[in-house]
Amino acid sequence: MKRSSGARLCATAAVGALSLALITGCSSDETKKDAKGSGDASSSAPASSSAPAAKALTKAELEKLLLTQGEVKGYKVASGDDTLPKSKSVVKSDKAECEPIIWASGALAPGDTDVAVSNSVTEDKASTATADPKNLADAFDINLTFVGLSSYEGDGAEKAMKAVSDGVKACAGGYTVTTKGEKTKVTKVAPAKGSGLGDESVPFTENVDLDGEGTATVNGEVVRKGNTVATFYTVNFASFSTGKVAPIPPALLQAQIAKLK
Template sequence: MKRSSGARMGATVALSAITLALITGCSSEESDDSKSTGKDKSASPTQAAKALSAAELEKLLLAQGDLGAKKYKVEDGDDTLPKSKTGVTSEQAECEPLVWAMAALPPGETDAHASNTVSEAPASTAAADPEDFADAFDINVTFVGLSSYEGDGAEKAMKAVSDGVSACAGGYTFTGEGETTKVTKVSTAKASGQGDESVAFVQAVDMDGAGPANFSTEVVRKGNTIASFYTLNLAALDSSKAAEIPAEIVTAQLGKLK
């Protein structure tokens, strides 16, 4: 049975309070069937790696035109994403890397990070009927975060994410923008297998009693840089499936990393 538009609106408000659903992950029945955390191609030592600065990472983020201006709109994440990890926390420390990854923040120990949002261009520019307000949100928005690490910090960050997926499988709570959100389940999902390591997970987020909504996150390491991707579609909150992270966004972003 579909949730009412009121429930969807309530979910939208809940997500917006956490800065437009910087929350991610969740689990769906489909993701339960996928036991893969993606290809782990790690092996190359990076002990001498030097972290890039935030300014350098900004230049490596996807820019307008990288994916086709007519299909995607790329915007700065400063106004929609948290600026530091102190703004998004969990009492369960082992679950925080999951929260940070979905919020486009570094999942590991570094201050060098940058983020932006990549939105699908709407199919129509016509004004939405007030009664179909929720349908106006039927576009995918992907939060992209880049973070860079010294030495083997990137590998440690990836391990923290993988460990968090296992440790937090039964759910956890986190706080963002003063609002507490309950994740009822975390499941592994099939990752893209790109980069040197990739981990994907789906989280089921409780929508204030209206049932869970499912959200996907993927974290990819390329050298000593980590890219995180979280895709949200507010109009799809009724669905038992999480919005898919567009493969072309992952490929294009990783293609800009050294």
């Protein structure tokens, strides 16, 4: 049996504990607004810069803007994830221009700020797992989304969005990321159709190598509203074997952006 099957089962066992660099972390033991209406990763035009310089929120203020349990019907909200990278310093890439994408994929701030918070939102489906292995895949057909919020002084939020947009273009041919000694290869980064929410957004997809046993395509989107930037990255392990791409749940996107100031 190919290791890809073992990789998917190992990964799904950690469905509540995933980041871009951890998608293939189990494999070695058998076992990641568009311009409104544009449908690509070029961020939409930012709001006029004639307004007073923005002030960053405090971490406590930002925490209050994260989604909480009960605010999105059909989803469970968990306050953080122990296996997501705790800081940018633990995530290394062979291409510096790709780092904003990597940070956004791990629910870290894609721009230059220390004010950032995150949580995870999981589709609330009754488990269909039984002793019959034929039903095991259905039990893992669950969308898991990592959500990060970060706040910036002045034009820092706009600069963060540009860094992500530039990264999508510069990293089209892929890159390698190393976390805790584990290397993950992203073979392709491409613009995608986004939600059209916020003041501007950058949607993208990534093709992640599954330890040489095929690739998984994952959706991400970075949205700015005022001087707050929200990042979304959705994974569905069951989709890895089908080639289907799990979308970022629209209800989740809408609910989270609606809470931003």
